[in-house]
Amino acid sequence: MSTRIAFLKGHGTENDFVIVPDPENTLDLPPAAVAALCDRRAGIGGDGLLHVVRSAAHPEAREMAAEAEWFMDYRNGDGSIAEMCGNGVRVFARYLQHAGHVAEGDIAIATRGGVKTVHLAKDGDITVGMGKALLPDGDVTVSVGERSWPARNVNMGNPHAVAFVEHLAQAGDLFAPPPFSPASAYPDGVNVEFVVDRGPRHVAMRVHERGAGETRSCGTGACAVAVATARRDGADPAVTGTPATYTVDVLGGRLVITERPDGEIEMTGPAVIVAEGEIDGEWLAGAVR
Helix, strand or coil, X not given: CCCEEEEEEEEECCEEEEEEECCCCCCCCCHHHHHHHHCCCCCCCCCEXXXXXXXXXXXXXXXXXXXXXXXXXXXXXXXXXXXCCHHHHXXXXXXXXXXXXXXXXXXEEEECCEEEEEEXXXXXXXXXXXXXXXXXXXXXXXXXXXXXXXXXXXXXXXXEEEEECCCHHHHCCCCCCCCEECHHHCCXXXXXXXXXXXXXXXXXXXXXXXXXXXXXXXXXXXXXXXXXXXXXXXXXXXXXXXXXXXXXXXXXXXXXXEECCCCEEEEEECCEEEEEEEEEHHHHHHHCX
16 A cells, blocks of 8 residues: 555535545555544544546446446445445546546546436536436335334435434434334345425435435435425326426535436535545554554
8 A cells, every 4th residue: 555645525515525536446445444534533534435436447337437437436434335325426526527537517427326427517516317216115114212104215226215204303313223124125224314394395304324324415315305205295207297306405405306207316416625635554554454
């Protein structure tokens, strides 16, 4: 491992990430290294890590290289691998712009959830084509303490359980993953969103992210919430023929989610690079022993 490793820090609606540029995929980043970097007391701190790699240089992304030059090798804060991160994609795109790899306009980014189309607007907002939601059959329940709620099972390339509650405080402290049933619904764990209404086509949410705990925002979670709310409201675009747009307030800001009649979902929100520097490679090597 080299003595100094470049990094940046960024966030999207306060869902924050350590960014590690590694175009040729030369760095070894085992789960323990990622967890050390994301540690908020002993490391840099982040909800997750964005490993920036050229698609052609990564075995999981080579088949997407013709469509997308860059691959978002995303890791949760505990070092585990995740299929997709909506806020992470926006921050990833902002980094590519910051580094001079891309300009305003449309770009493609490869992820484990497929190739995502991203638009960098002149006003600073970033819109991500999040693909289509899958709505698996079967009833799901989530619990906090002795209370339980029915939840909508929504898959946005990663799994979500969306529960509508009266007050966001009912979600509890969200330090530990909220229990769910049946266990077979989410064999690899789940992101759990608790949702309240704020007004017409306007909701607010809290989320426990799989592998990270409660986060200030979750992009795929906001999309799952908009999809679940549209179904609850009888506003399924595939049925009405009209796009459904929801404003979703998260602890770290606001996202706007639009689902079109063809099922494609777009998420719009900010992304900011706040710092850059160098990681001490010797410290990191010691942290993973």
